[in-house]
Amino acid sequence: MAKIFFELCDDLRQTVQVNVQDNLGYTPLLLSLRFDWERSKEMVKLLLRKGASPSLAHPKDGLTPLHCICLRANRGGVDLAEIFFKTCDDIEQKVQVDAVNNADETPLRLLLQDRRVDEQLMRLLLRRGASPNFSFSDGSTPLHIICKNNFEDSCEFLDTFLKINKEINQLVHVNVQNNQGKTPLHLALRLNLEFV
Structure with missing residues (x-):
């Protein structure tokens, strides 16, 4: 249609204003x-x-x-x-x-x-x-988001995220702190994630 x-x-x-x-x-x-x-x-x-x-x-x-x-x-x-x-x-x-x-x-x-x-x-x-290092207003990055989410396949997902970034020669900042001073590792430890 x-x-x-x-x-x-x-x-x-006739012009259609599509925006x-x-x-x-x-x-x-x-x-x-x-x-x-x-x-x-x-x-x-x-x-x-x-x-x-x-x-x-x-x-x-x-x-x-x-x-x-x-x-x-x-x-x-x-x-x-x-x-x-x-x-x-x-x-x-x-x-x-x-x-x-x-x-x-x-x-x-x-x-x-x-x-x-x-x-x-x-x-x-x-x-x-x-950007895998985009800093949101709370200081967190995509890596913080992955480590904060306690999904069933979080370990696999983290591995995939890091591999993709390696494939495209994109450095992922793993030690960056959010506004609360937490690194992705801190968040993963708090959730007892097995990939730690």
């Missing part, structure tokens, strides 16, 4: 990613090619399209993220992979906080420039 709409507008030489926000602050791209997940892949490509901003955030929560993809990572997020990045590359649009929402979360942090972390999506974000 959207494709037909754009074709009609093109035929009539316009509705009364709740959603752009068509954000709406598609937040509420119409099943059709998002085609809609994302179409909207981006028609000029939708890949980094425009929702005014109330600060979520960008990439945040929305990471929030739903367990439902095909890596496929959608690959389409999102490829389309942005094709149209030469830069994606802010370390954009921070109003809750002080980057897309990578949202992903790391989820119990069903998608390792492929984490790999993609890191390869696309997400």
